[in-house]
Amino acid sequence: MSTVADGGGPGAVRADTGAAVGEPPAGLAHANTGAAAGYRPERTLSFATEWRRQFTRQRTRYGLGFLAVLPLLLLAAFQFGSPNSDQQGQGGASLVDVATSGGPNFAAFTLFASATFLIVVVVALFCGDTVAGEASWGSLRYLLALPVPRSRLLRQKLLVGAATSVLGVVILMTVALVGGSLVYGWHPLATPVGTEVAPWSAVGLLALATGYLLVHLMLVGSLAFLLSVRTDQPLLAVGGAVLLYIVSNILDLVPALENVRFVLPTAYNLAWTGVFSSPVQYEDMAKGAIAALLYTTVFLLLAWRAFARKDVVS
Amino acid sequence: MTTVSPAGRVRGALTRVRPVTRRRIVALTVTAVLVAALLTWLGWDNSGPYRTSDARVGVGHGVTLDTTLYVPQSATPAHPAPAVLLAHGFGGSKDSVAADARRLAGQGYVVQTWSARGFGRSGGQIELNDPDHEVADARRLLDRLATMPEVRADAPGDPRVGVVGGSYGGGLALLLAAYDHRVDAIVPSITWNDLGRAFFPDAAGGPATQGVFKRAWAGLFFGSGSGVDAALPGGSSSSGGAASSGGAASSGGSSSSGGAGSSGGAGGAGASGTAAAGAGVPAVAAVPAAGDPQCGRFAADICRLYLQIATTGRATPDAVRTLERRSPAGVLDQIHAPTLLIQGQSDSLFPLDQADANARGIAANGTPVAVSWYSGGHDAQGSKNDQTRIDNETLQWLDHYVKRDGSPQPGGVFTFSNAGGLNVNTGRVTSRGFRAPEYPGLGGTGTRRIAVAGPPQRVAAPPGGAPAAISTVPGLGGLGALAGGFGLDIPGQAAEFSSAPLDRPVDIVGAPTVRIRAASPTGEAVLFAKLYSVAPDGTATLPDGLVSPVRLTGLPSTLDRARPVEVRLPAIAYRVEAGQSLRLALSTTDQAYALPTRPTTYQLAVDGAVALPIVHATPLQATGTLWTWVLVGLVVILLAALFLGGLVARLRRRRSESTVDLDNADRPLVIRGLSKEYADGFVAVRDLSFAVERGQVLGLLGPNGAGKTTTLRMLMGLLRPTGGDILVFGHRIRPGAPVLSRLGSFVEGTGFLPHLSGLDNLRLYWRATGRPTADARLDEALEIAGLGDAVHRKVKTYSQGMRQRLAIAQAMLGLPDLLVLDEPTNGLDPPQIAEMRQVLRRYATGGRTVLVSSHLLAEVEQTCTHVVVMHQGTLVAAGTVAEVTGESASVLVGVDDAEAALRVLGGARGVLRVDAADGGIVVDLDPALDGTGRTEVVRRLVEGGVGVDRVSPRRRLEDVFLALVGGDRR
Secondary structure: OOOOOOOOHHHOOOOOOOOOOOOOOOOOOOOOOOOOOOOOHHHOOOHHHHHHHHHOOHHHHHHHHHHHHHHHHHHHHHHHOOOOOOOOOOOHHHHHHOHHHOHHHHHHHHHHHHHOOHHHHHHHHHHHHHHHHHHHHOOHHHHHOOOOOHHHHHHHHHHHHHHHHHHHHHHHHHHHHHHHHHHHOOOOEEOOOOOEEOHHHHHHHHHHHHHHHHHHHHHHHHHHHHHHHHOOOHHHHHHHHHHHHHHHHHHHHOHHHOOOHHHOOOOOOOHHHHHHOOOOOOHHHHHHHHHHHHHHHHHHHHHHHHHHHOOOOO | OEOOOHHHHHHHHHHHHHHHHHHHHHHHHHHHHHHHHHHHHHHOOOOOOEEEEEEEEEOOOOOEEEEEEEEEOOOOOOOOEOEEEEEOOOOOOHHHHHHHHHHHHHOOOEEEEEOOOOOOOOOOOEOOOOOOOHHHHHHHHHHHHHOOOOEOEEEOOEEOEEEEEEOHHHHHHHHHHHHOOOEEEEEEEOOOOOHHHHHOOOOOOOOHHHOOOOHHHHHHHHHHHOOOOOOOOOOOOOOOOOOOOOOOOOOOOOOOOOHHHHHHOOHHHHOHHHHHHHHOOOOOOOOOOOOOOOOOOEOHHHHHHHHHHHHHOOOOHHHHHHHHHOOHHHHHHHOOOOEEEEEEOOOOOOOHHHHHHHHHHHHOOOOOEEEEEEOOOOOOOOOHHHHHHHHHHHHHHHHHHHHOOOOOOOOOOEEEEEEEEEOOOOOOEEEEEEEEOOOOOOOOOEEEEEEOEOOOEEEEEOHHHOOOOEOOOOOOHHHHHHOOOOOEOOOOOEEEEEOOOOOOOEEEEEOOEEEEEEEOOOOEEEEEEEEEEEOOOOOEEOHHHOOEEEEEEOOOOOHHHOOOEEEEOOOEEEEEOOOOEEEEEEEOOOOOOOOOOOOEEEEEEEEEEEEEEEOOOEEOOOHHHHHHHHHHHHHHHHHHHHHHHHHHHHHHHHHHHOEEOHHHOOOOEEEEEEEEEOOOOOEEEEEEEEEEOOOOEEEEEOOOOOOHHHHHHHHOOOOOOOEEEEEEOOEEOOOOOHHHHHEEEEOOOOOOOOOOEHHHHHHHHHHHHOOOHHHHOHHHHHHHHOOHHHHHOEHHHOOHHHHHHHHHHHHHOOOOOEEEEEOOOOOOOHHHHHHHHHHHHHHHHOOOEEEEEEOOHHHHHHHOOEEEEEEOOEEEEEEEHHHHHOOOOEEEEEEOOHHHHHHHHOOOOOEEEEEEEOOEEEEEEOHHHOOHHHHHHHHHHHHOOOOEEEEEEOOHHHHHHHHHHHHHHO
16 A cells, blocks of 8 residues: 655655554544544443453452451351340341341341441442542543543443442342351341341342442442542542541531431431331432432532543643 | 534634633522522421511400410401411410411411410419310400401401310310300310310220329329429420420419529420420429419319329319310310311320210211321320321311312311331331221221130239339320330239231221220229230330220129120220231239229139221322332433433534544644643643644654643643644544544553553453454554563553553554654663664554654654654744754864864855854854855865864754753753
């Protein structure tokens, strides 16, 4: 193929054609968009590719691994710890009292023990590290220059972050349910209000509670994601999201804010315990899900807006 | 295909700046509106504008009442509004119903509140809703309403008015409706039918004189009116406690005594949730300045009655008559105002049977009656759902029967809540509302019989009645609510009869009945019947903490001669789940009641089954369901918005991407008037224009900070130019422009996933493009990287040079038409640099183009065919390397005596200028001489005695470039 060097004059040095240089890629560039042959924006950074990018990371494996180990740690603690627990009160404390009465109960307790902090941190990690991590490695600009359209990059990263979070919580609950059932038996779920739920129905309730928790944590994930888009430091994004969540939790405790607490992101963070009420309390879960969706929408819109306009300098 | 017109570009450049501020204004406005809306919503207490006026109203005998009138703005003499008399609960005052008054005023009612005589700052003494006193007072208030032009009148002197009140106020509502037919509708809640039977209940159906004295409640009731500031919980609100019975308002002493100051003690009862707890803690009693300290603000006859009852624990016929006079029971046939009876399921003071008796009595006249049970009462606050429900029912009742605004007749004639549950999260009871078309009474519409069995048992009645079982602690009902009703039977004092676990759940709605047999050596027995629900693990729950006291007389001394007696258990609305069982307990003691003091032993047995009343009812829409639908709607809206947003974005992208500048369609790169100003005002690139043709290796040369990297970032779509544009093959570059797929880049450092090998990094990178694997030319790229086996090691183990080579290989993946490399030789050792030069020159031969930035002149000179020199963001020189750096008419001559040389050459032919330079002189020759001038210069110098050791061409570019770099250093 002849060179098309025109006007370049003396510049076009016709050196020998070495191994490094073959023919230009077969096929013509896309006539309309000028894209290279075979390039389609909607094919860039497929879910599988991004999953592989993230799943091969240590932090992902450690995070998921820890979620698998935590129920076992709790089991060991219950086995070797002193049997008397005089924790009284409402909500989770009473879930402690019935924690060892069977597999479903142990899973419920595990969920309670990890819902307010551990899972929050893990979700913030998976969703907050994803863009800022690339920025800190310097690989973000190469992805963008591929080009992965900015909106698509965010979408794929968010989907993978969310999928990893879901996987983590599912692992936690599965290990807790299986491990708890092996140690304490496949018994009906004893609720703190004194009713019993058959084991398989209890699994349904646990799935509902876990599902709600995941919906609620969408706001943590989207907040971490927003911060992730705005900073180049993964630690800042993850830590910032967790910090804001904790601050909201603290404000939630202030009695003077009783009338406005429902606008706090964490106002309904324990609404999933409603599945252990009798009858099952859906109202707070519905409200919590609405709040979570609204917050998530706002955070994600802000994230998209910020990233679409951002000058990527990292 | 369209062409980008210059005009379009100009417009684009102009609008790029302005919309930022406009958008910001829009965003700020939207945010402000949202915040304002939120605050308004939060501050919204559901009421329209109204005005209030306080007045003291004389009611004769020197007694004046402290009143407040709430008049909505909409009520005028031209458009008079219906009125509501809003009565408070025992121990409260007009202030305790202020919140409800505001709410009703907001709904367009003229609301009259007042402190009943003996309460608050009103005068007089407590007569317990005596027809000649409290009821007469209320009639005076009706007279007063009739004179007001803002109040709608049915006839002269007959205002359109409803009466609403809880507990003490509810009793007044019933009595007033009976004694004054001007009342158009009433909503009495948690109140009594017969004070005698309420305080002396007998579940075997005996009269009050036979009843068991409800000692604890009576003490509290009396105490809250006699100077002990303890409001009765839940008593004063139309919503059964939503804003009830503020103890903070003075009930401790008359205003003249000045003793009101002490009332703050237990005044925490302002909110109904704590009212129950506050009521149990008597504060230091304020002793009225005048009168008997025993009696407080009670009228003398009432006080005497109480003292007598409390001492003996039995009601005398005289006392019963006094209480009857103050009870609606005897005058129910006089009530013609449509009545909504709201009664609490968690109420051991005035249980559901009180409302039942009222309902039956009023309905017998043909008067419309509806009954509504809710999960609260004097013992507990009730669920949030229920509060909302009874608030709405009250308003509907008034709207239909008082305002008569055409609102539909209230739907359910009987509504109740099945309050079996507990919300783990809040610790409050949960409830589910149900509705039935008619009120079935306490017997239900059907019956389910559950057998309870057990051998006859002997139980002891302890001396002095102590220790006693605990079922409900009056005023501490919150405890009962928290535990779902708790019961504590003393071993040996209770006979227990249990059922088998239920095979299916049962919803008990009404009062279960059971037949018992008892024997007592004294011929008499006082028993407390309770029906527990027992979980499989043995946890027993006493629904609402309610018990049925029974006094049996004429008993034989042995069981075999005992006749069965039917006992009516407490009326409840409660779900017993499948697997749970029922347990009937007959206890000899209960600490809330007056107990026989002589020790006795009873024998007890049960005959047959417990009959559980059942009501066929349909569930009400729970607010939870409503929220679920809101949630579903929200999800649908968000999904639709997402879909539409994606569609619009795609269309917009398509349109912009298909715009191509045909004139430049074959040029790898055209930069026109490019500028980049950062937010802080720093201009990194200013009006930069140049073009690159196919086959060129273009060097972008400039010192550090010249704007090279910024330019390359804009070329990659990472930065947005603030002016001008970049065309790659005629396509304008914007973030994510598809044409970028024909561009391979390595700019400012490598970007690899450190935990993956070099090979995996390249593979993943290519996979991320979504293009066919074969197009990657991975082997060729790897050959360029020259990493050997190291490609299988993790990138974090690589040296800087290895990363650099891997990054260049990554940029070459797919052999892009335009290769952009930023300082590619940094970090490479000399052989690698030489090799890299070869690679780049070869790369461009196939019609591809390479753009290399560098701050080293030599680098550019040896690698590139063309060069663009930048300094401080602007273009300094551009052209082929030969043009820019090639031999020029300027020579550097090394001489031993520069001064002599200057002299010799000064004014020589063909020499334009001579300057001294480091180690010699620089001579500018006339270019027209075409090189021959150099020979002439050397000849002259030698002839002039100046030693020449070398002559070398001096490049203009180097001058320029060194000057630039030097200028930076300065």
